[in-house]
Amino acid sequence: MRKIAKYAVAGAAIISMSFRGDNAGQVDMHTVSLIKNEGFRNSQVMNTLFELTDVNGPRLTGSQGMYTAELWAAKQLKKWGMQNVHIERWGGFGKGWQIDKSYIAMREPYYQPLIGVPRAWTPGTEGMLRGDAILVRIEKLEDMAQYSGKLRGKMVVLSTLNNETKPNFTADARRLTDEELHKMEMDNHTEEVATNLSRKAQPGRPRVNLRPQIDSFLMEEGAIAVLSGGRGTMGTVFTSNGASRKWDAKPVLPEMEMGNEHLAILGRLLDAGKKVTLEMDSWTSFITTDSTEYNVIAEIPGTDPQLKDEVVMLGAHLDSWHASTGATDNGTGSAVMMEAIRILKAIGAKPRRTIRLALWSGEEQGLLGSRGYVKKHFGDRLTMKLKPGQKMVSAYYNLDNGGGKIRGIFAQENDEVRSIFAGWLAPFADLGATTVTLRNTGSTDHISFDEVGIPGFQFIQDPLEYGTRTHHTNMDSYDRVSANDLQQASVIVASFVYHTAMRTQKLPRKPLPKVNKAADSYRR
Amino acid sequence: MRKIAKYAVAGAAIISMSFRGDNAGQVDMHTVSLIKNEGFRNSQVMNTLFELTDVNGPRLTGSQGMYTAELWAAKQLKKWGMQNVHIERWGGFGKGWQIDKSYIAMREPYYQPLIGVPRAWTPGTEGMLRGDAILVRIEKLEDMAQYSGKLRGKMVVLSTLNNETKPNFTADARRLTDEELHKMEMDNHTEEVATNLSRKAQPGRPRVNLRPQIDSFLMEEGAIAVLSGGRGTMGTVFTSNGASRKWDAKPVLPEMEMGNEHLAILGRLLDAGKKVTLEMDSWTSFITTDSTEYNVIAEIPGTDPQLKDEVVMLGAHLDSWHASTGATDNGTGSAVMMEAIRILKAIGAKPRRTIRLALWSGEEQGLLGSRGYVKKHFGDRLTMKLKPGQKMVSAYYNLDNGGGKIRGIFAQENDEVRSIFAGWLAPFADLGATTVTLRNTGSTDHISFDEVGIPGFQFIQDPLEYGTRTHHTNMDSYDRVSANDLQQASVIVASFVYHTAMRTQKLPRKPLPKVNKAADSYRR
Structure with a gap:
């Protein structure tokens, strides 16, 4: 009724x-x-x-x-x-790109397969790559210096964040309420309003503007791969591009975007001074013919x-x-x-x-x-x-x-x-x-x-x-x-x-x- | 107050x-x-x-x-x-068991890494195994006959269920309410009550009692691996054992337990008559010395x-x-x-x-x-x-x-x-x-x-x-x-x-x- x-x-x-x-x-x-x-x-x-x-x-x-x-x-x-x-x-x-194979796991201190997704337009490892993990936290450019000389042959766990995961007391799915709809209808444009109700603020994102410098630094220092991300929990991983699609894009390292828990396990172990080794086997291809x-x-x-x-x-x-x-x-x-x-x-x-x-x-x-x-x-x-x-x-x-x-x-x-x-x-x-x-x-x-x-x-x-x-x-x-x-x-x-x-x-x-x-x- | x-x-x-x-x-x-x-x-x-x-x-x-x-x-x-x-x-x-490597993906109709976990006490593939997937639905023993002669060299997607995933309007986490606690305190034991509040009913589980017969049938018919499960969504996978730890346990096939979405993608494609090929590279070891x-x-x-x-x-x-x-x-x-x-x-x-x-x-x-x-x-x-x-x-x-x-x-x-x-x-x-x-x-x-x-x-x-x-x-x-x-x-x-x-x-x-x-x- x-x-x-x-x-x-x-x-x-x-x-x-x-x-x-x-x-x-x-x-x-x-x-x-x-x-x-x-x-x-x-x-x-x-x-x-x-x-x-x-x-x-x-x-x-x-x-x-x-x-x-x-x-x-x-x-x-x-x-x-x-x-x-x-x-x-x-x-x-620019270049087309696709994933042909994707695998990543922790090998030490114990074997644990990790959920990760290659970032778009990054290269693959093109075979099984193994290496020690190192935690790199760069919030501002000056933070780089401390890692100089320490990255050769290393798999970089890139964490600029304190990603604390809490029990989720809010449902994943929701519908707009009558109150929300009414507010949208009546809003008088003098308030600051979100332009898109469905897309939440993303506080977990690393500062995009530092990434080109970080990427160059990691390459120059001889790191061999990057693990980044940390948005998404429970096996859900948020993805994006990790390099440019341009024809003349600078080379970057193979990189995977990880869910929060898996990045956090690595972060906690490395923070505690534990030896962590990773293995990664990813293949991506660039479509450059057209x-x-x-x-x-x-x-x-x-x-x-x-x-x-x-x-x-x-x-x-x-x-x-x-x-x-x-x-x-x-x-x-x-x-x-x-x-x-x-x-x-x-x-x-x-x-x-x-x-x-x-x-x-x-x-x-x-x-x-x-x-x-x-x-x-x-x-x-x-x-x-x-x-x-x-x-x-x-x-x-x-x-x-x-x-x-x-x-x-x-x-x-x-x-x-x-x-x-x-x-x-x-x-x-x-x-x-x-x-x-x-x-x-x-x-x-x-x-x-x-x-x-x-x-x-x-x-x-x-x-x-x-x-x-x-x-x-x-x-x-x-x-x-x-x-x-x-x-x-x-x-x-x-x-x-x-x-x-x-x-x-x-x-x-x-x-x-x-x-x-x-x-x-x-x-x- | x-x-x-x-x-x-x-x-x-x-x-x-x-x-x-x-x-x-x-x-x-x-x-x-x-x-x-x-x-x-x-x-x-x-x-x-x-x-x-x-x-x-x-x-x-x-x-x-x-x-x-x-x-x-x-x-x-x-x-x-x-x-x-x-x-x-x-x-x-009985035998000890552990995972040494775990990888599974769909190769055709396109490449998609899948989230899966080897079931405890199942063997690994011990190298990269590729094969066509086949959907097998066995609700009762008589359902087996239809698959006779069709499983050789196949990777079996075992689905006894209609696993429909719906948007989740209920929060994952919750605390007991005052009302629930009061009911626990006052309950007079004449009602049927759940014995364990935290463990929900598991309607998604295949009938455990058929699995030994199914396992023997799949082995005899020459199938090469099994994908099963389907509990868990959003990248979360529920795990258990897939074989006996006993010294004289019958051999079973390599088997991975999958989250609902990935099992469902395979199920929908196979139901629609599409060709699906999978690849799986898993290693598990049995500890039999002690x-x-x-x-x-x-x-x-x-x-x-x-x-x-x-x-x-x-x-x-x-x-x-x-x-x-x-x-x-x-x-x-x-x-x-x-x-x-x-x-x-x-x-x-x-x-x-x-x-x-x-x-x-x-x-x-x-x-x-x-x-x-x-x-x-x-x-x-x-x-x-x-x-x-x-x-x-x-x-x-x-x-x-x-x-x-x-x-x-x-x-x-x-x-x-x-x-x-x-x-x-x-x-x-x-x-x-x-x-x-x-x-x-x-x-x-x-x-x-x-x-x-x-x-x-x-x-x-x-x-x-x-x-x-x-x-x-x-x-x-x-x-x-x-x-x-x-x-x-x-x-x-x-x-x-x-x-x-x-x-x-x-x-x-x-x-x-x-x-x-x-x-x-x-x-x-």
Whole structure:
């Protein structure tokens, strides 16, 4: 009963907002009904996710796995009847990289296999390497001197942190509460707010800016391998890149990122002056024959002669990190966006504007695929020189906050879309999606559109285990994902895209951003 | 303020119960004060735990690690000034076993290192073994036939289960609530109750009784390795034995126990008809030169000429499983019991009765060390033929439910000790220890005493992450342990042992158990 009551209230609120001419968020309830039927009764989203994750494997940009995923997605989209399906080059990326073998263990004082993951773009040991471990703590550059002459032949346990693990009295997974959602909706932008609810602060990270100097120092001193990291517990390891993908990148040592407990065992033993020997056998390969990188593009062409050259876009990044199959980052986003366009095709939607799906690459390295695409078609965010295509895009919708169901949408400080989105959300109140927040959210591909003045939006999602267990970890696999959540998200995205494509006018736009030379450093 | 109020109430209740002659649980508050000062100000319990876990490594009974831990403990107890310190043989055990190398990965359809642990007493592959994976589901014996002729050269993914992993909305760690404790105290023994709060039901376990037949079938059919398990998520793997330690044990295949996600990836791919190849490189060794197994014994001699031949015992099992360093099962119990006797020595306690510490081996294989000791000194549980020593033991106190602080004690259906224990707990109400439950609890070494009529007790402890993350897992390491919890437990155990040693009479006993031939099957 409570759900129905809430729905009624939300609906009433919306109706009063909706009928204001251009700002109306009227809903075509017949199509919503068709979308829900297809999305909940004939869902293919979990099968799509299975193919992208379990079957395909990790999808690090530049790896063979990313390329096979793009080819599979294009083939599948064609099968579903999409038009203009192709993989589209966005530019050069640098070296590709993948893991061919990964093994690490402590040999003394006793044998203990360790859970570790090679950091992306680091070389392998190319055979079994054994050596004494040494604890190296460098918080500032002056800390280096004490290790001079002590590292030759050593395996460096790099710890800048006091990683104390405590019993975990907080559940890994959670959903947003009514209170949190209300706060997002009502927030008045005078407070400091987190830009991304799902990604927690990462106090455990070493200072990235010292790493190039540390890397050079370790090489010069003759160390033979590095163990680093320490984010993640209970066997979960957070991963990232450990070297540059650039063609002229400086050589670095083989390096593995470790979970907290295993790094901590080594740290405690070494702190206590115990002899620790490690063994490591890792092989990684660099793909240097070709650095072409692609996005996957597919369309349902518009049918209104006046509007069919205008576009509504939806997308998600298909690339992942390398330690697992990137199920929630961002297999789920990719599968949901593919499912949303599949649903629209399956119900025979005849959109007035063209609907275009994009599956991006290079997101994890700085929104590279989407920025490349936007630069080619819509404009240059650094100079703010825009192309004619910029005016033709009504909106871009993105999904990249894990596998949680949609609870609403970030209006990205665009006041005029607020009531439109509220109207479009109204039919989904009983599915938990109720909130339009004016807040900006960052860190993923809608930014590439927003920064050249195209309305770009990211949905609010339940965090589930995204920040705690899956985001960039070795445990980001298919098991983490709930079918119900993905079906709900697919249906809501399909409806938003459809209504954007049918609306008489394009979505209202914010004032054009100013030229911002610093934009290049926006992310990582 | 709330704590003080509770303490006052508990104290008042106790006082009314305490002064009933022999059933009094009077407290020597001066000694309690000394114990608390030593246990909280000069604690060594975390250092003891560090030595037993990080420094020593896994302590599987029969392994070199177990032997070095026993030698270290005996040496440390001597250093602390204990008397009659020795390691005491309890009998033959079978083959010792340890892991010398452990590596497993999926090679096709893409490379993915897998988290797996060799099951105890299984052989290694003794080099890199590669093969196609095949999914084998045997729920009942008739299910075997379908695999006949299909297993030669195959690596068997043994799955009898539908292991669905769901987002975890429950925290791994928890403490007992006031309501739970109250229920334990008031429970009237007419309900079915769990005997051990910390150990959850294990629905995921394959039916143990089919495994010998399955093992023989897989060998006969020419399979080359087995992947099994599926308990544990997020990189945590639950381990156990996969073969017999007996001298004449039948040969079995190399076998690894896997976490749920990795077993599930293989299961989904094989279910979908995909080709999966695995590679495995594991080495294990059997120690067959000697099967002598020991317990560690240490004493503070009694000082009362009339009572010094009587004994109060405290103990915990020192042995662990093999996948980690057994921090909470049962490094914590061992460290706390060592700390309790150290505290008593350090404060110069002059107990009337002799205080005797025992650190057991072979607990994980069926309370073997404590049963061996009890049989040698006190009596035979199968025939109930008792030795004179049986009468001389006032009580045995055990700790083996993880690293959580003490919340009370199981009176093990001994009505007469209830008010005594309530009195002895009273000074520790503000530390969270308030509950005397009449309930029996099982599954650890106090049972070896209880079953020959000697009062044997196990303390109630907060579960923390014991059932969810640490009990028999690859993540049972030092990081899981809270120093505050261990200090509290050490102080309470020291006080219980001291008061038992000083009491005019031995603790009251339950009626002697009847001869029970079935007792041998009590555990595992």
